[in-house]
Structures are given as structure tokens and as C-alpha cells.
Amino acid sequence: MDINIILTVIAFFVILVVLSSLRVVNQVERGIIFRFGRAQKEIRQPGLTVLIPFADRMKKVNIQIVTMPVPTQEGITRDNVSVRVDAVAYFRVKDPMRAAIEVQDYVHAVEQVAQTSLRSIIGKSELDDLLTNREELNRGLALMIDSPALGWGIHIDRVEIKDVQLPDTMKRSMSRQAEAERERRARVIVADGELRAAQKLADASGIMSQTPGALQLRLLQTVVEVAAEKNSTLIMPLPVELLRFFDRAAQAAPQAAEQTAEQGGEAPAAEGPSGPGELEGGDQPSLEQAPAEETPALTEAVTREAVAQETAAREKAVAQETAAREKAVVPEPAASESRDAHPNGHPLT
Numbered sequence: 001m002d003i004n005i006i007l008t009v010i011a012f013f014v015i016l017v018v019l020s021s022l023r024v025v026n027q028v029e030r031g032i033i034f035r036f037g038r039a040q041k042e043i044r045q046p047g048l049t050v051l052i053p054f055a056d057r058m059k060k061v062n063i064q065i066v067t068m069p070v071p072t073q074e075g076i077t078r079d080n081v082s083v084r085v086d087a088v089a090y091f092r093v094k095d096p097m098r099a100a101i102e103v104q105d106y107v108h109a110v111e112q113v114a115q116t117s118l119r120s121i122i123g124k125s126e127l128d129d130l131l132t133n134r135e136e137l138n139r140g141l142a143l144m145i146d147s148p149a150l151g152w153g154i155h156i157d158r159v160e161i162k163d164v165q166l167p168d169t170m171k172r173s174m175s176r177q178a179e180a181e182r183e184r185r186a187r188v189i190v191a192d193g194e195l196r197a198a199q200k201l202a203d204a205s206g207i208m209s210q211t212p213g214a215l216q217l218r219l220l221q222t223v224v225e226v227a228a229e230k231n232s233t234l235i236m237p238l239p240v241e242l243l244r245f246f247d248r249a250a251q252a253a254p255q256a257a258e259q260t261a262e263q264g265g266e267a268p269a270a271e272g273p274s275g276p277g278e279l280e281g282g283d284q285p286s287l288e289q290a291p292a293e294e295t296p297a298l299t300e301a302v303t304r305e306a307v308a309q310e311t312a313a314r315e316k317a318v319a320q321e322t323a324a325r326e327k328a329v330v331p332e333p334a335a336s337e338s339r340d341a342h343p344n345g346h347p348l349t
Contacts, residue, residue, distance in 0.1 A: 021053045029060045030096040043096055061096040065157060066107060070114045072165075075122035083130065084165040085122055089114050089145065095153030103152045110149055114159070117144040130164050137161060249308045260319040 025031045031044030034057045072086040093099045099106050121141050138159055146156040208214045
């Protein structure tokens with residue numbers, strides 16, 4: 001009876017020892033065995049592992065990627081701007097043996113290194129780099145954290161700067177700067193448009209000056225555009241053709257005066273006095289002497305040109321008549337002339 005009790009107790013203790021020597025390592029963990037305080041080189045892989053009772057002690061190390069937020073750090077940039085920057089770091093255990101032996105708490109150690117590295121990056125960078133060139137700063141920050149972490153068996157996957165907080169005065173200054181830049185661009189665009197429009201208008205005016213009909217068509221097009229509105233009234237006191245007639249008459253008058261002056265100096269002297277009747281019968285031009293091409297079927301512009309030419313011709317005839325009268329004056333013969341001076345033997349009367 002006593003023997004059975006003793007055997008039962010012994011069996012219980014054996015089962016208890018065997019159960020206490022069994023350990024389970026998860027898939028995301030690695031086991032480090034300390035035998036009498038000395039770390040074993042063999043790293044226990046995921047699954048069931050057996051320890052030596054009262055001699056081995058196992059420490060599990062998680063190898064998953066750890067997402068660690070870096071607290072907000074306040075610093076002064078290289079261009080003397082006070083900013084507050086926070087970041088986030090992603091790292092994982094690459095060597096479980098070193099992570100368990102070389103550092104007491106690798107998560108806390110990485111956090112402290114990240115904070116100091118972030119403050120160092122703030123002091124070395126300018127404000128524009130913090131706002132626009134974050135990729136380069138992220139790579140530099142990750143390199144600064146990864147250098148000491150390699151000795152702890154930690155690999156830094158990436159580090160990202162999350163937010164950059166600026167003072168209110170700096171925000172207002174930046175907003176004014178952006179507004180001024182936008183206004184400058186708008187003014188440049190408007191000025192460029194005005195320059196191109198002026199160039200196009202100059203080209204169009206040159207073409208219209210060479211082709212008078214284009215100006216008339218443009219005028220008619222403008223009239224059509226204005227008349228499209230029902231609430232507008234268009235009044236044209238003078239037709240464009242009348243203005244063109246005056247313009248052509250003004251241009252033809254100096255030319256006619258020059259031609260009259262030239263022809264008046266070269267005209268021969270008349271043999272006797274000439275009266276208004278002789279001018280009307282011989283040299284005076286009239287409307288009946290107009291070219292045969294001027295018919296009622298011609299356009300109004302051509303008819304007005306003929307009227308201008310007729311006016312110039314009349315002025316020319318009057319000038320010629322005046323010159324002929326001045327040269328036709330003959331002095332009276334003297335009384336002392338003899339009869340031999342006349343072929344019939346009679347003195348001149």
C-alpha cells in the first residue's frame with residue numbers, strides 16, 4: 001500500500017518536470033536559450049522545443065516589424081526658423097541573439113536614437129528642405145538611426161517625417177509670399193497677352209491698309225455685331241464712301257496744282273487776245289468730254305473719282321487761261337513809223 005503511494009507521487013513529479021521542460025515558440029518569435037546563464041548559439045525556431053529542467057531558461061524575441069512613433073521634437077533650422085517636427089520609424093529584429101544580449105531594451109534604445117537624430121536633421125536642414133525635400137531627409141534620418149542599430153541586431157526599414165509645424169507669423173509670411181508670386185505670374189501672363197494682341201492688331205492694320213475693301217468688310221461686320229442686340233440703336237451720320245471721296249480729293253489737289261504750275265510755265269504766247277468765249281469753245285473741258293467708260297452702270301466710288309478728276313481739270317484750264325491772258329498783251333505801235341514799214345505802204349492804224 002505504501003509502495004503504491006510512493007510510486008504515484010514519483011510519477012506525478014516526473015510528469016510535472018517533463019511538462020515544465022516543454023516550450024512552444026510562435027511563428028513570429030525566435031527563442032534564445034540561456035543554460036546556467038550562458039547563451040547558447042543555437043536559436044530555437046518556431047514550434048515545440050524541449051529545455052533541460054532547472055538548467056535552461058528561454059527568452060523569446062519578436063521579429064515582426066515594429067511601428068514606433070517618434071515624439072514631436074522642437075528645433076531651429078539652419079535659416080533660424082523655429083519648427084516642431086514629428087516622425088515615425090519602422091524597424092525589425094534582424095539578429096535575435098544580439099537583440100537579446102547587446103541591448104537591454106532595444107525598442108527604447110531605437111526610440112532615443114530616433115529622437116536625437118531627428119533633432120540633428122532639423123538643425124542641419126533649411127525650412128524649404130523640410131517642406132519640399134522630405135524624401136532626401138527621410139533617407140538621411142534612416143541612415144543616422146540605422147548606424148548604431150546595426151550593432152544591436154536591429155534593421156531600420158524606413159523613417160518618415162509626418163508633420164512640420166510652423167509658427168503663425170511664418171505661416172502668414174509664406175501665404176503673402178505665395179500670393180505675391182501668383183500675382184506676379186498673372187501680371188506677366190496679362191502683359192504677354194497684350195503684347196501678342198498688339199502684334200496681331202498691327203499685322204491686321206497693315207493688311208487692311210493694303211486692301212481697302214477689308215476695312216469696309218470689317219466695318220460691316222462690326223455693324224452686324226452691334227445690331228445683334230435688340231436694345232441698341234446704331235446711327236451712322238456720314239457714309240464711309242463720302243469720307244473716302246474727301247480723302248481722295250485732298251490727295252489729288254496738290255498733284256493737280258503741281259501739274260498746272262509746270263504746264264503754265266511752258267505754254268506759248270497767244271497771237272491775240274482771247275475772250276471767255278474762245279476758252280469755252282476750245283480749251284474748256286466739260287462733263288461731255290469725260291471718257292466713255294464713265295457710264296451710269298459704274299459704281300459710286302468710280303463716279304466720285306471722275307468728279308474729282310473733272311474738278312482738277314477745270315482748275316487746270318482756269319490757270320492756263322490766266323497765263324495766256326498775261327502773255328497776250330501787245331504794246332501799241334509808235335506814230336513815227338514810216339510807210340515803208342508796212343508792205344502796202346499805209347501806216348498801221
